[in-house]
Amino acid sequence: MKRSIAELVTELRRFAKARDWDQFHSPKNLAAALSVEAGEVLEHFQWLTEQQSRELPARKRKEIALELADVLLYLLRLSDQLDIDLLDAASRKIKINAKKYPAHRARGSAKKYTEL
Amino acid sequence: MKRSIAELVTELRRFAKARDWDQFHSPKNLAAALSVEAGEVLEHFQWLTEQQSRELPARKRKEIALELADVLLYLLRLSDQLDIDLLDAASRKIKINAKKYPAHRARGSAKKYTEL
Amino acid sequence: MKRSIAELVTELRRFAKARDWDQFHSPKNLAAALSVEAGEVLEHFQWLTEQQSRELPARKRKEIALELADVLLYLLRLSDQLDIDLLDAASRKIKINAKKYPAHRARGSAKKYTEL
Amino acid sequence: MKRSIAELVTELRRFAKARDWDQFHSPKNLAAALSVEAGEVLEHFQWLTEQQSRELPARKRKEIALELADVLLYLLRLSDQLDIDLLDAASRKIKINAKKYPAHRARGSAKKYTEL
Numbered sequence: 001m002k003r004s005i006a007e008l009v010t011e012l013r014r015f016a017k018a019r020d021w022d023q024f025h026s027p028k029n030l031a032a033a034l035s036v037e038a039g040e041v042l043e044h045f046q047w048l049t050e051q052q053s054r055e056l057p058a059r060k061r062k063e064i065a066l067e068l069a070d071v072l073l074y075l076l077r078l079s080d081q082l083d084i085d086l087l088d089a090a091s092r093k094i095k096i097n098a099k100k101y102p103a104h105r106a107r108g109s110a111k112k113y114t115e116l
Numbered sequence: 117m118k119r120s121i122a123e124l125v126t127e128l129r130r131f132a133k134a135r136d137w138d139q140f141h142s143p144k145n146l147a148a149a150l151s152v153e154a155g156e157v158l159e160h161f162q163w164l165t166e167q168q169s170r171e172l173p174a175r176k177r178k179e180i181a182l183e184l185a186d187v188l189l190y191l192l193r194l195s196d197q198l199d200i201d202l203l204d205a206a207s208r209k210i211k212i213n214a215k216k217y218p219a220h221r222a223r224g225s226a227k228k229y230t231e232l
Numbered sequence: 233m234k235r236s237i238a239e240l241v242t243e244l245r246r247f248a249k250a251r252d253w254d255q256f257h258s259p260k261n262l263a264a265a266l267s268v269e270a271g272e273v274l275e276h277f278q279w280l281t282e283q284q285s286r287e288l289p290a291r292k293r294k295e296i297a298l299e300l301a302d303v304l305l306y307l308l309r310l311s312d313q314l315d316i317d318l319l320d321a322a323s324r325k326i327k328i329n330a331k332k333y334p335a336h337r338a339r340g341s342a343k344k345y346t347e348l
Numbered sequence: 349m350k351r352s353i354a355e356l357v358t359e360l361r362r363f364a365k366a367r368d369w370d371q372f373h374s375p376k377n378l379a380a381a382l383s384v385e386a387g388e389v390l391e392h393f394q395w396l397t398e399q400q401s402r403e404l405p406a407r408k409r410k411e412i413a414l415e416l417a418d419v420l421l422y423l424l425r426l427s428d429q430l431d432i433d434l435l436d437a438a439s440r441k442i443k444i445n446a447k448k449y450p451a452h453r454a455r456g457s458a459k460k461y462t463e464l
Contacts, residue, residue, distance in 0.1 A: 002204045005121060011210055019222040024395050028161040028169035032394040034187070035267055038154035039387025041194075045144040046380040047372050050281070053144035056198065065200045069209035071150070071191055072202055075184060078157075082172065084181045086188055091119045093185035094127055106135040140279050148278040151383055155271025162264040163256050165398070235439045237353060243442055251454040260393040260401035266419070270386035273426075277376040285376035288430065297432045301441035303382070303423055304434055307416060310389075314404065316413045318420055323351045325417035326359055338367040 005076065005087060012077050030078040037070040121192065121203060128193050146194040153186040237308065237319060244309050262310040269302040353424065353435060360425050378426040385418040 003011065016022050044064050045053050056064070079086040119127065132138050160180055161169050172180070195202040235243065248254050276296050277285050288296070311318040351359065364370050392412050393401050404412070427434040 001207060002201075003207045003210075004203070008203070008206055008210070015210070015214070018219040019217060021222075026166035026169050027172070028164055028166045029394055031158045031161045031169075032264055032267075032390055035151070035154040035158045035264075035271075036387050036391045036394055038151040038187075039267075039384050039390075042147045042151045042380055042387075043384045045147045046377055046384055048144055050142035050144045053142050053147075054197075056143070061198050061200060064198060065195075065202075065205040066209055066212075068191060068195055068198075068200060068202055069205040071154075071187070072206045073209060075187055075191070079181075079184055081170075082177050082180065082184075084177060084184060085118075086181075086184055087120070087124070088118045089181040089185040090124055090188045091117060093182055093189060094119075094124070094131070096182075098131070101135060103134040106137075145278055148274055148380055148383075151380075151387075152271050152275045152278055155268045155274075155383075158264055158271075159268045162261055162268055233439060234433075234436045235442075236435070240435070240438055240442070247442070247446070250451040251449060253454075258398035258401050259404070260396055260398050263390045263393045263401075267383070267386040267390045270383040270419075274379045274383045277379045280376055282374035282376045285374050285379075286429075288375070293430050293432060296430060297427075297434075297437040298441055298444070300423060300427055300430075300432060300434055301437040303386075303419070304438045305441060307419055307423070311413075311416055313402075314409050314412065314416075316409060316416060317350075318413075318416055319352070319356070320350045321413040321417040322356055322420045323349060325414055325421060326351075326356070326363070328414075330363070333367060335366040338369075 008073070009076050009080050012073060013080065016077070025077060025081060027078060027081050030074055030081060034071065034074040034078060037067065037074055041067045041071060124189070125192050125196050128189060129196065132193070141193060141197060143194060143197050146190055146197060150187065150190040150194060153183065153190055157183045157187060240305070241308050241312050244305060245312065248309070257309060257313060259310060259313050262306055262313060266303065266306040266310060269299065269306055273299045273303060356421070357424050357428050360421060361428065364425070373425060373429060375426060375429050378422055378429060382419065382422040382426060385415065385422055389415045389419060 016025055041064065044060070044067070076086065079089075132141055157180065160176070160183070192202065195205075248257055273296065276292070276299070308318065311321075364373055389412065392408070392415070424434065427437075
């Protein structure tokens with residue numbers, strides 16, 4: 001059954017509590033775990049061309065889906081431990097980015113990406 | 117205004133389209149960006165004790181909130197480019213973890229964490 | 233003046249001692265710092281094509297040189313704190329890799345890289 | 349047989365050439381691989397206390413030695429592809445750090461580490 005973000009957060013809380021894992025889930029440790037999991041995602045792509053990465057076979061995408069899930073789960077757990085509302089922060093960040101890279105100026109030049 | 121995951125995905129799609137950025141957003145590049153952003157989160161914690169990481173001042177948590185947002189935004193963008201339903205994958209992953217670490221056995225021993 | 237690996241290790245030891253930084257340089261913290269610095273290296277490359285990454289202007293290579301130096305310095309400090317002889321380990325690892333990927337079989341197929 | 353940095357660089361060059369792997373070893377890909385390997389190092393430490401990380405059993409240190417070797421090998425390969433003299437850059441970086449954190453001021457305050 002597919003859960004919402006709020007439901008995932010609650011379930012992760014319960015999951016850690018039932019296993020007495022809160023002692024390991026300091027923000028510092030969770031930040032390390034988040035980085036480790038992001039590295040495991042990248043491992044799948046490191047030797048591919050960009051084109052190959054756009055045409056992954058279904059089997060490979062299925063594997064990667066579970067790695068992306070790991071990143072999300074640690075991200076939610078870390079946000080929860082820091083008492084941060086992640087969806088709210090993401091909404092604010094999008095707004096900040098919209099101001100920083102106005103569409104009419106970013107288009108074409110794409111300076112963010114092409115400046116060497 | 118706080119958005120749902122589905123709304124964030126749509127908005128990120130529109131954002132990239134308006135700036136002609138899809139050319140840069142290959143899964144390979146997004147996986148690299150995800151890892152870079154996770155590293156920026158970790159940077160805040162690297163020299164803190166675990167205890168300090170549990171007692172961050174509000175100002176610091178506000179900064180970190182925007183870094184966590186960056187991780188989420190790239191995670192959503194990457195999932196979208198790979199046609200992966202992230203919430204569904206996360207729900208499945210929680211179920212897998214529940215089988216892998218049954219509460220009655222994980223409790224106390226916490227072997228996952230303590231085995232050197 | 234260009235130093236050898238052994239000289240760098242000694243100097244880093246002295247550097248930390250003079251600043252009373254050994255308390256911060258636990259292997260755990262240094263492993264986090266190593267990962268953060270590797271992320272900063274990757275940041276320079278995340279939106280480039282592979283071709284662009286092979287043709288960096290001198291100014292950019294100079295910037296990256298100092299980021300690579302950061303990775304090396306934390307790597308040496310971490311090895312030293314763990315009492316690991318890094319050059320010896322690297323020599324052994326090359327030997328292991330040579331057995332794992334025999335040239336006559338790896339050539340052409342390059343399975344390590346191309347298997348999706 | 350334990351090799352020097354210069355010997356390792358030469359051997360890695362020969363290793364890639366014999367397997368026709370230079371096509372995969374763009375600086376971009378090597379920077380991703382460096383980050384992935386640094387993540388594998390961090391994985392060993394993520395749930396340990398700092399104290400535990402200072403007291404690793406010999407068997408564990410032996411495992412980690414080979415992970416650190418991987419980081420060094422990609423670091424050398426990347427430096428070589430970018431025509432960067434890594435030991436020279438590290439020597440310069442130490443000098444920069446010495447100016448940035450003068451011992452008499454860094455001592456005690458350790459602001460670099462403790463500022464929240």
